[in-house]
Amino acid sequence: MSNSPSFHFLEKNFLFNSKTILVIAIILFTAAFYFYGTSNSLLNQAVDPFTSPNWDEVANRNIVKNSIPIILLDETFGGKCLVSAENFSLITSHQYFLKSNQLSNELKYDSNEKTLLISCDKLVGEKSALNVWYATEEAKKHPTKYEYFVTEWNVELNEK
Amino acid sequence: MKLNNACKIISPVLFMITIMIILPAPLESTSNEIKFYGFAEIIKYDENGNVVYSQTVHNRLLDAGEDFINDQVFQDSATSADNVQVAVICIFQGTIDTAETETATTFDGDNTLTEANCKEDTAVATASSTAVIGPLTFAAGGTNAANGDTIAAIGICQPNAGSNADSTDCATNGILFAVVDTTDVILNSGETVDITYTFDLSSSGT
Numbered sequence: 001m002s003n004s005p006s007f008h009f010l011e012k013n014f015l016f017n018s019k020t021i022l023v024i025a026i027i028l029f030t031a032a033f034y035f036y037g038t039s040n041s042l043l044n045q046a047v048d049p050f051t052s053p054n055w056d057e058v059a060n061r062n063i064v065k066n067s068i069p070i071i072l073l074d075e076t077f078g079g080k081c082l083v084s085a086e087n088f089s090l091i092t093s094h095q096y097f098l099k100s101n102q103l104s105n106e107l108k109y110d111s112n113e114k115t116l117l118i119s120c121d122k123l124v125g126e127k128s129a130l131n132v133w134y135a136t137e138e139a140k141k142h143p144t145k146y147e148y149f150v151t152e153w154n155v156e157l158n159e160k
Numbered sequence: 161m162k163l164n165n166a167c168k169i170i171s172p173v174l175f176m177i178t179i180m181i182i183l184p185a186p187l188e189s190t191s192n193e194i195k196f197y198g199f200a201e202i203i204k205y206d207e208n209g210n211v212v213y214s215q216t217v218h219n220r221l222l223d224a225g226e227d228f229i230n231d232q233v234f235q236d237s238a239t240s241a242d243n244v245q246v247a248v249i250c251i252f253q254g255t256i257d258t259a260e261t262e263t264a265t266t267f268d269g270d271n272t273l274t275e276a277n278c279k280e281d282t283a284v285a286t287a288s289s290t291a292v293i294g295p296l297t298f299a300a301g302g303t304n305a306a307n308g309d310t311i312a313a314i315g316i317c318q319p320n321a322g323s324n325a326d327s328t329d330c331a332t333n334g335i336l337f338a339v340v341d342t343t344d345v346i347l348n349s350g351e352t353v354d355i356t357y358t359f360d361l362s363s364s365g366t
Contacts, residue, residue: 018167025174032181041181061197061218087213094343
């Protein structure tokens with residue numbers, strides 16, 4: 001595209017050199033970014049598969065929220081902690097969770113030992129809550145995306 | 161020379177990105193989307209009363225449920241007394257059919273639970289455009305399911321006009337309003353699940 005006839009036409013007839021054109025491109029890009037934003041743009045749609053889900057943009061009915069207790073077993077190398085997750089399969093087995101294998105791989109789920117590897121920085125004490133949210137396939141924005149996060153195990157909320 | 165070439169590459173790329181920023185994505189508008197929805201929260205407790213799992217998942221509002229809403233809101237030949245308005249949660253074992261045409265009869269026919277698997281909330285909470293049934297507690301050991309039974313889905317039903325007691329099926333009571341396909345939760349001896357169903361009619365303008 002940079003060697004296209006139209007580019008040369010601009011250079012020759014309007015005395016634009018490539019640096020001037022670059023400056024104009026930067027100005028237009030900055031103005032477009034500032035005035036239009038990217039939330040509903042074609043650009044946003046193009047990069048959407050590679051971004052984290054924005055739950056505010058997903059209708060509540062298209063979000064499935066799961067939570068299980070996880071218990072610290074051991075600290076391994078590289079800042080990763082081995083945790084017991086007895087009920088992790090309850091999260092991954094649901095038919096709506098299309099990327100469950102991806103999460104299992106990401107957390108190195110051992111289905112025999114029922115353990116996960118999670119960054120030790122994320123844990124809050126010996127017992128924490130692993131929360132997994134995912135968007136269903138029908139979601140207009142961020143379909144099938146998931147996110148996990150660890151929160152404090154709230155004894156009052158989580159135990160009868 | 162190298163700078164010139166770099167400019168010739170970067171400029172078109174920037175122009176293209178600028179155009180992609182300006183052009184709106186060909187997405188369906190979400191502003192006209194129907195806002196109301198129903199969802200269930202299921203919380204499983206072990207035999208010591210500790211939470212071992214919780215899930216919040218949306219429902220499938222069935223044709224019968226939509227007709228029921230219209231019958232209740234608008235004056236027509238169909239009437240429903242207060243004691244048969246939607247108030248029951250039934251747990252389900254088997255393969256759930258989430259087609260909109262699912263009925264109480266087919267729901268019961270596919271349900272392999274034989275215990276009193278339906279529970280009524282005699283005081284459904286309605287406030288701020290939402291109705292909340294439950295939380296209702298279901299137990300194994302022959303109460304609402306046998307030990308080792310699996311809850312694979314739940315149904316939201318009308319109650320029995322003549323009794324508030326736990327019942328064995330949805331169709332005896334009346335219509336099946338909605339179904340929720342939950343994760344398969346096994347209930348072993350001493351374990352329980354609390355289930356709450358919320359129907360939310362609130363819109364952004366109210």
